[in-house]
Amino acid sequence: MIEKILIADDDTSVVAALQMLLKSQGFEVVSVTTPDALLEQAKKQQFSVALIDLNYQNDTTSGHEGMQMIAELKQIDEKLPIVVMTGYSSVDIAVDAMKAGAADFVQKPWGNERLLHTLRTQIQLHSAHVIGSKLASENTLLKDQLSLAKHAIVAESESMKAMLLQLKKLAKSDMSILLTGENGTGKSMFAEYIHQYSMRHKQAFIAVNMGAITESLFESEMFGHMKGAFTDAKEARIGRFELAQAGTIFLDEIANIGISQQAKLLRVLEERQFERVGSSKTQQLDLRIISATNANVDKMIVSGDFRQDLYYRLNTITLHIPALRERKADIIPLAQQFLTQHAHKYRIPVGTFSAKAAASLEAYDWPGNIRELSHIIERALFLCTGDCIEVKDLGFGLNEHQDQASTTGADGNSAQTSSFEQDSLDDIEKGIIVARMKKFTGNPIKTAESLGLSRSAYYRRLEKYNLT
Known part of the structure; x- marks a missing residue:
């Protein structure tokens, strides 16, 4: 890609010398001799760098015209690097120009190596900035898309x-x-x-x-x-x-x-x-x-x-x-979403739900709502022995809220003393908390984390159910 340089100086001999030097180095050059022409070209084309004199016919010493040009160029293209040309006696003006937005300055008469080095440096910085801005924009767009997907x-x-x-x-x-x-x-x-x-x-x-x-x-x-x-x-x-x-x-x-x-x-x-x-x-x-x-x-x-x-x-x-129980149609899609997420997290096959497991998920009352669903699916992923998650893998059969309570009937078989269908929502929640407290030997932090609760929310439930 050929880099394009915009030159502005009212001295035609200076313009001719710069054109000869820069074209010999492979640059494309557009030159003008007035501030108005400079701004017109900046509006029409994209340049890699602008090399401008600060003094023109209206004012040959103060540099005020150049300062105004810098401001107007920045309004047209705020990223365009501007290199100003000054005389040896105008260093203070060059410093003011850099404060106004110029990227660098060279003194007249210039040394060719110094001038070329300055221009190439600004071109490289400009190219890096353009590429960086493009990547940043693409990155922002990608982040936005990922965030919305998340x-x-x-x-x-x-x-x-x-x-x-x-x-x-x-x-x-x-x-x-x-x-x-x-x-x-x-x-x-x-x-x-x-x-x-x-x-x-x-x-x-x-x-x-x-x-x-x-x-x-x-x-x-x-x-x-x-x-x-x-x-x-x-x-x-x-x-x-x-x-x-x-x-x-x-x-x-x-x-x-x-x-x-x-x-x-x-x-x-x-x-x-x-x-x-x-x-x-x-x-x-x-x-x-x-x-x-x-x-x-x-x-x-x-x-x-x-x-x-x-x-x-x-x-x-x-x-x-x-609540999740009020949006039954979302239970299976949510369960599949959590299954996919947890499987990717642990780098294991995703698997599916059996018809009975899906029916069990839809029938459950979900006192812990979406948080509880996520935890149960995560656990089921590890309890599952095949590619298909069964009812037993969901852990409902353990009835944790009952502390796995069972009684032995007259026939010697184990029979559950209660079921989800008979218990109230508070009974279920209290039973689950009691079971988790025993599982973690009363450790409040681990118990709260396993239930997906903050410590303050956990303590509120302890007070509610008189478990303190």
Whole structure:
């Protein structure tokens, strides 16, 4: 590829000398003698570098015309490298030109080797930048495609099809959204889905588990702090709001924060500004807020556990994510998706589900929703002895919630004392938790992880079922 150089100088002898030199080195040269002609050529063609004099007929000493040309060239093509030519007595002007956007300068009369080296260096840098920008654009596009594929949501059921249509429409707005639904329904996944289809998708998506932030650390975690702001502040820290600037912040388990924390959060949402702890500098907030909870916020407002004014700030619109048992048509497609994902993760054959296993999956009530389905499929992948996952591999037959309880009948055969069909949802959930507690000898971290719960959510269930 022949590199094209744009030359501008009102001295025709200088132009002729430059043309002879550069053409002998294999460059294509376009030369002009006025600023207007220079800008016209820059608009018409793409150049690898521009070599321009700073002084013309209207002003032969100050370089003001050249400075204006640099600014106008940058408006036409901000990536075009500009090399300016100056006299020995005009070094200060050359420095000003570089501050204005010139890439380098050469002095008149020039040395051919120095001039050629300068131009080739700028051409190489420009080519590398162009290629890098193209690769970056392609990489961004690929990342966007992969991100959308990652957050593709199974929607075979009518309820989920309607939900996705609504989500895509709402994503284009900037309104605050509150996601409600049971644990494990995928509220965080839906939050990311909204972000990926929003106008802010190229900016950060910051997820915060509000239930895991203690009251004493709330301001530091959310707003950041300055070095020395308090005893343990050995260095400055950026808060979650600042990290999410221009993007989306997802406040998960929003109902788990205390009243004092709610007041601090409300002030930020109302005024759209905050300060780091220990700083008097106010920062403006520009982000989209999505929050989620599995709690009944209306009841919490009545009981005084949640501020109504904060609730109104969070729920410009509220979307309820249906439980898995309410979207039966999605169970098998989701199970197959998880099977494929886990198989690829562990580099083992994907396999299929037997007809009875598929029927069992559809019949189960899924108290743990999508999270539980994922865990069961992952386990079944390793329990399976062939290419086909059977009912026994799913682990339903173990009835973990019953602690594998069975009784011996009069005929000496083992008979289960209860079944999923007879137990209430709370009985099933309590039984599963008890079984996992025994399996992990009461270790709360391992037990919570095996259930797909955060520690705060796990402890809430212990209190609910009096298992503390």
